[in-house]
Amino acid sequence: MGILINCQSITKSYASRPLFRELSFAIEDGEQLGLIGPNGAGKSTLLKILAGITEPDAGSLAIRKNLRVAYLAQHQKYEPGPSIVDLVTKETQDESFSEHERAAAIDSTLALIGFPDKNAEAAKLSGGWQKRLALACALVKKPDLLLLDEPTNHLDLEGVLWLEAFLKKIASQKQRTMSFVLISHDRAFLEGVCTGVMELNPRFPQGFIKSKGNYTAYLLAKQEMEAQQAHLEAALASQMRREMEWLSRGARARQTKSKHRIEGAGKLMDELAEVKQRNAMASKMGVEFEATNRKTKELLSAKDVSKSFDDRVLFKDLELVLRQGIRIGLVGRNGSGKTTLLKVLLGKENATTGTVKRADGLKMVWFDQNRNQIDQKLTLKQALCQAGEDAVVYQGRSIHVATWAKRFLFDPQQLAMPVSYLSGGEQARILIANLMLQPADILILDEPTNDLDIPSLEVLQESLEEFPGAIILVTHDRMMLDTVSNCILALDGTGGADFFADFDQCKYIFEKQKKSKTDKSDKSEKSQDNKVPDQPKSESARPQRTSNNLSGSQKKDLAELPEKIEQAEARLEAIGKEMHDPKVTSNFVRLQELAKEEEKQRKLLEALFERWQELEMLQNN
Numbered sequence: 001m002g003i004l005i006n007c008q009s010i011t012k013s014y015a016s017r018p019l020f021r022e023l024s025f026a027i028e029d030g031e032q033l034g035l036i037g038p039n040g041a042g043k044s045t046l047l048k049i050l051a052g053i054t055e056p057d058a059g060s061l062a063i064r065k066n067l068r069v070a071y072l073a074q075h076q077k078y079e080p081g082p083s084i085v086d087l088v089t090k091e092t093q094d095e096s097f098s099e100h101e102r103a104a105a106i107d108s109t110l111a112l113i114g115f116p117d118k119n120a121e122a123a124k125l126s127g128g129w130q131k132r133l134a135l136a137c138a139l140v141k142k143p144d145l146l147l148l149d150e151p152t153n154h155l156d157l158e159g160v161l162w163l164e165a166f167l168k169k170i171a172s173q174k175q176r177t178m179s180f181v182l183i184s185h186d187r188a189f190l191e192g193v194c195t196g197v198m199e200l201n202p203r204f205p206q207g208f209i210k211s212k213g214n215y216t217a218y219l220l221a222k223q224e225m226e227a228q229q230a231h232l233e234a235a236l237a238s239q240m241r242r243e244m245e246w247l248s249r250g251a252r253a254r255q256t257k258s259k260h261r262i263e264g265a266g267k268l269m270d271e272l273a274e275v276k277q278r279n280a281m282a283s284k285m286g287v288e289f290e291a292t293n294r295k296t297k298e299l300l301s302a303k304d305v306s307k308s309f310d311d312r313v314l315f316k317d318l319e320l321v322l323r324q325g326i327r328i329g330l331v332g333r334n335g336s337g338k339t340t341l342l343k344v345l346l347g348k349e350n351a352t353t354g355t356v357k358r359a360d361g362l363k364m365v366w367f368d369q370n371r372n373q374i375d376q377k378l379t380l381k382q383a384l385c386q387a388g389e390d391a392v393v394y395q396g397r398s399i400h401v402a403t404w405a406k407r408f409l410f411d412p413q414q415l416a417m418p419v420s421y422l423s424g425g426e427q428a429r430i431l432i433a434n435l436m437l438q439p440a441d442i443l444i445l446d447e448p449t450n451d452l453d454i455p456s457l458e459v460l461q462e463s464l465e466e467f468p469g470a471i472i473l474v475t476h477d478r479m480m481l482d483t484v485s486n487c488i489l490a491l492d493g494t495g496g497a498d499f500f501a502d503f504d505q506c507k508y509i510f511e512k513q514k515k516s517k518t519d520k521s522d523k524s525e526k527s528q529d530n531k532v533p534d535q536p537k538s539e540s541a542r543p544q545r546t547s548n549n550l551s552g553s554q555k556k557d558l559a560e561l562p563e564k565i566e567q568a569e570a571r572l573e574a575i576g577k578e579m580h581d582p583k584v585t586s587n588f589v590r591l592q593e594l595a596k597e598e599e600k601q602r603k604l605l606e607a608l609f610e611r612w613q614e615l616e617m618l619q620n621n
Contacts, residue, residue, distance in 0.1 A: 010059035037200035070143035305354035329485030336493030369447035424451030
């Protein structure tokens with residue numbers, strides 16, 4: 001396999017702050033690499049160096065001759081006026097294109113992306129379609145290497161699923177191999193599209209760790225690396241103790257000591273200090289939400305709740321009950337009404353119809369995706385310690401603000417810095433810190449994962465799993481959705497609000513929305529779609545034991561389906577829990593066995609639901 005770009009000893013700093021030092025690695029032909037790392041590690045800068053936009057301070061890049069590289073920035077902004085086809089055409093104004101090649105590239109790219117109207121004004125497109133346009137502008141150049149900086153950022157789940165399928169498609173084209181390097185914190189996305197993962201992190205000896213395979217394979221490689229680092233520290237510490245004993249035997253013993261060994265002890269001390277420093281960088285954000293632990297059985301109930309704006313119905317006749325331990329994942333495309341529903345439940349907006357009943361003294365804590373809860377003029381210290389003191393009170397204990405800041409991975413020197421100077425991920429950590437100071441019955445979290453790096457995502461996920469109260473979670477992170485939530489509520493933006501057992505079972509709603517666009521008049525088919533039985537584990541969501549117009553064997557099949565579906569779902573849930581067990585995540589062989597069994601159970605569950613739908617159609621005819 002050929003090498004597209006070979007990096008040798010790449011170093012980059014901004015002001016006096018080093019991002020990375022002496023990185024040496026290669027991007028291979030046909031490689032689909034996920035680039036990850038903590039916030040501030042220099043991922044975007046490294047991608048710009050690969051794209052030729054930024055020069056390294058030191059080191060060199062050996063680039064294959066005539067290599068075509070396309071770069072997709074994290075944010076897009078289009079001026080009013082130019083259409084989709086205008087902007088895509090502009091990207092082909094290159095001497096390497098003949099007129100025939102240019103026309104073919106434009107037509108094939110527009111068809112590949114699937115724009116409804118190629119003459120639409122770019123500035124008026126939705127955020128998701130603007131992201132697709134940016135991708136089209138990159139792909140029309142026919143690149144050998146595609147560089148994407150956070151392509152999933154702020155896309156809705158439908159957009160993320162589309163992008164994942166699209167990247168798989170272009171990466172598997174037989175007539176032309178395309179490599180890509182993408183930055184993403186979406187673990188499920190990395191799992192689905194990458195053939196290799198590279199984490200940029202100064203805590204690794206080379207400044208990074210790179211592994212072949214998907215995200216799961218990377219986790220195993222990282223665990224092995226961390227184990228090696230811990231073992232190395234222990235071995236060096238043991239060796240250092242022996243050398244210190246030897247050095248401290250007194251002046252008489254020193255007469256026989258070799259100068260070389262004394263110098264070696266000094267080098268050993270430096271090496272041990274370096275390894276200790278690297279291993280100490282593994283500190284994680286300390287997140288633990290405080291619950292009131294009230295004994296009220298029913299915290300909140302919504303009955304026949306609907307919300308409309310003018311002639312548009314966002315959701316209709318929604319019924320919802322929140323009790324201790326219920327964790328709902330709320331999904332839907334951008335604009336489908338997710339944030340509006342949260343505000344209705346919080347009491348910040350009134351429902352058009354229906355009622356929301358809240359328990360007396362109910363404490364609900366809200367994470368606002370727009371960061372509106374933080375005054376940008378405040379300093380970090382003021383934002384973390386809003387009472388104006390030098391300490392916060394957490395779980396009845398007073399904690400100095402500098403110590404509290406360290407818990408959320410802030411340097412005490414940042415305390416005087418204005419919030420407006422902080423990154424999106426750092427501002428998200430401020431909000432999480434403030435939420436932890438408020439005892440809650442219900443956590444309502446609107447996109448808390450935006451801008452968080454993977455280590456912070458993992459800690460947040462663990463904390464939510466341990467929270468004993470109720471949770472409503474809006475996030476595009478599918479791994480967090482399926483791990484934290486015990487049911488999914490999907491809004492289609494046209495009044496529909498359906499419950500599902502997990503995200504995989506609710507993906508069909510996106511297909512239904514696409515279909516309704518092209519066939520809005522087909523009322524009966526849409527009605528049939530609403531009967532798809534992928535619902536959460538409640539009695540109302542289970543197949544009903546009806547028997548009209550069925551043969552004896554068909555009646556028997558339909559009667560047995562509820563129990564078979566429950567057994568299949570229970571087995572799937574058990575497999576999922578085992579796969580997240582720390583003892584199992586370090587056992588690659590067992591992980592592979594469980595993955596195969598999980599796929600088998602999913603296919604079985606799909607077959608059972610298809611059989612139920614078939615029998616229902618028969619008995620209704």
